[in-house]
Amino acid sequence: MRKLLFILLFIPFISLGQKDYFNELVYADSLIQNNQIELAYSQLKNLEKTIPKSDSLYDYSKIYLIDVISYLENNSRLNEDFSKSLEYGLEALDLLKKENKLFNKEFAERKPYMIKNIAVSYSGLKDYKKAKKYKDLLYKAYKHKTLPEGINEYFNFDFFKLDDKNIWGYEWFEELPKDRFSTSFTKIVYYIYSTNPDGSDKDQLYRLHVIMFHGKNENFDYVMDKRFETETEEIEGTMYSFIYKEDIDFEKLHNDVIQIVKKDIQSDTKRVRSKDSQNSKIEIEL
Known part of the structure; x- marks a missing residue:
């Protein structure tokens, strides 16, 4: 000040x-x-x-x-x-x-x-x-x-603490593309952090992405993706139990994030990318 x-x-x-x-x-x-x-x-x-x-x-x-x-x-x-x-x-x-x-x-x-x-x-x-x-x-x-x-592409819209974690929700302004196969698209990201003794952010544990579903489905437009990084790899996976319409129900989304974090719910699929290579190794887990 x-x-x-x-x-x-x-x-x-x-x-x-x-x-x-x-x-x-x-x-x-x-x-x-x-x-x-x-x-x-x-x-x-x-x-x-x-x-x-x-x-x-x-x-x-x-x-x-x-x-x-x-x-x-x-x-x-x-x-x-x-x-x-x-x-x-x-x-x-x-x-x-x-x-x-x-x-x-x-x-x-x-x-x-x-x-x-x-x-x-x-x-x-x-x-x-x-x-x-x-x-x-x-x-x-x-x-x-x-x-x-600093706020012209995305903005923080949600914040809460859950046990020993800080959870930040960010929303991107860009709208859902009409062509669902044109590009990868993320609308929402929740960042999950561990905390220091004073309650501030420490380490990013993982991210929850609300991403565009690549296809046509009358029941949903977005699906949840769980992502985290190691020193050598970027690991992603889709969670098909958590789906959303284009007009996202933010109360449901908030509660879904709580459920995922509390229960440590894992993804249904797994995609692994090496940080030092353009190649991706994709594994599908049922």
Whole structure:
């Protein structure tokens, strides 16, 4: 998080107006440096009620408030406190919309990331209809080519912890090809990680891909694939018990992932590719 005091030292004191907003911001900064983020949030919220737009510190107070809210949103979401992360996410998004003219391009690009975070929170609360509403905003921006790099091809839509694992769901914007034999196509990937003592990601254990079914079937369009890597090989296998229509039921998908991880369900087939060769050895297991 940026050092507020460093920024404020470059602002002439003569422009600070009658109220000592400078000291209030410095106090908020001191709370942050001492990891008292929630107290800093309260301090900045109180300042928000009093500082006028005409004050030279108004812009800085808003930017800093959004930084603090974003930190609290992220921390709540990663701790699966989705009600709180949703509250912070909606507040941050509202500020980003209202104060859009204050921010440079880099700062304004945080808006789609916050929309993504809100979708994750709604998914965490099992409110998939509202999650879709915010995902649709991202799809609209994708079609208009207004998404910044880093979220312009895919986005995180789901996150949860299961025992000693972190599970991240990512969705690709590209739509299902009409020609089912034209290319390989992945719509969703769930990344399964082991965790460090502090709960952060450690090692990627395997991935669950929702891939296009190469063929015509009235009952499904996608099928689940389980994939992992060793030092020398990439190993893949299809799980035909887990199938999905083009309009994916994300609640079912979420529950399927839980089932696969909890029961350590293995693939029905096995495909092995050597990392140092273009050749593939394919084994079929019934």
